[in-house]
Amino acid sequence: MATLVLITGTGRSGTSTMSGTLHHLGLSVPGPHFGANESNPKGFFESRWAVRFHKRLAEAAGIDQFDARPQAMSYARRAATVELRAQLVARLQRWAADDQVVVKDPRSVWAQQLWCDAAAQVGRDIRYLSMLRHPAESIGSRSTYYVAEGSSEERRRAYEILSTVRWINSQLVSERETRGRARVFVQYTDLLEDWRPVAARLREELGLTFNTDLTPGEHHPVDDFIEPALRRHSVSWEGLSVPAPLVELAESIWAGLVVLEQRPDDAAAMAELDRCSARYAELYADATAINQDLLQQSRIAARREGAAEARTEQAGGPLVSEAGGRDLLREVGRRAARRLRPARL
DSSP: OEEEEEEEOOTTSSHHHHHHHHHHTTOBOOSOBOOOBTTBTTOOOOBHHHHHHHHHHHHHHTOOTTOOOTTHHHHHHHHOOHHHHHHHHHHHHHTTTOSEEEEEOGGGGGSHHHHHHHHHHTTEEEEEEEEEOOHHHHHHHHHHHHSOTTOOHHHHHHHHHHHHHHHHHHHHHHHHHTTTSSEEEEEHHHHHHOHHHHHHHHHHHHOOOOSSOOOTTSOOHHHHHOOGGGOOOOSOOTTOOOOHHHHHHHHHHHHHHHHHHHOTTOHHHHHHHHHHHHHHHHHHHHHHHHTHHHHHHHHHHHHHHHHHHHHHHHTTOOOTTTOOHHHHHHHHHHHHHHHHOOOOO
């Protein structure tokens, strides 16, 4: 039976390296792909179509592509319309000629059940491959590449905290959504150190077929693709401004995931991750309660801005309903940018 391998994992966890490895091992990684850049010099091996699909789902759900809210998954489920499901099925049908298809995108955390349903509809068995990288490494990597040079310490700290809670929520959701499925967890460091034992495990546990028998010593294109230097951040919370309760929670989740790497259906590990999920929900609720004054201030500012715009329109200012062409685009863009401008931290 044809197979679909859905590579999951948070950003900067090695998903691109794994997708590229499977590509060089003979599996189909449908393109066109996003090109290489400084943060991913070997390329992303990430379908542009899949990324656009997951972005549409997130937009329809009203969530961020890497949302930290514990309830974000419920919003994503409600946004999975018949139309979106049909688009996914149609895309898989276009890949019907390929026996082993690989799709990689960290945003797929919100669509794992969608992919499962679509795969079943077109007669494919789905396999989940979850990449694991220690949260301190992952967050340190994100901070290096995605926080502008020269940013204030306040801004960097806010980014690192947000990245941590997004890592926490994504890992909890992804693990919970793949329970009872054919799945395997792989540490990024293991893939970099020696890809052959990792590939052998994938072949055995996921039933994959490769273009090599993985004989040690025989040169293979994967040897040129994977470089240990790709790991440019080591395990350390030092230098990261993340509050201790979040560090402790992230470490507990990491410990549970490491157990699942060896035993993907370990009941004790999954129970511990459920306890971590409940603890995270409590922390998030506490943070929301603490933040109420800022939220109230934002609501008041939005109401005042709306009232000011209404007065401007009544006084003869630009009415969006009456604007035309470029004026319409300019006015809508101006208002959207002002409303979506993030609050100063």
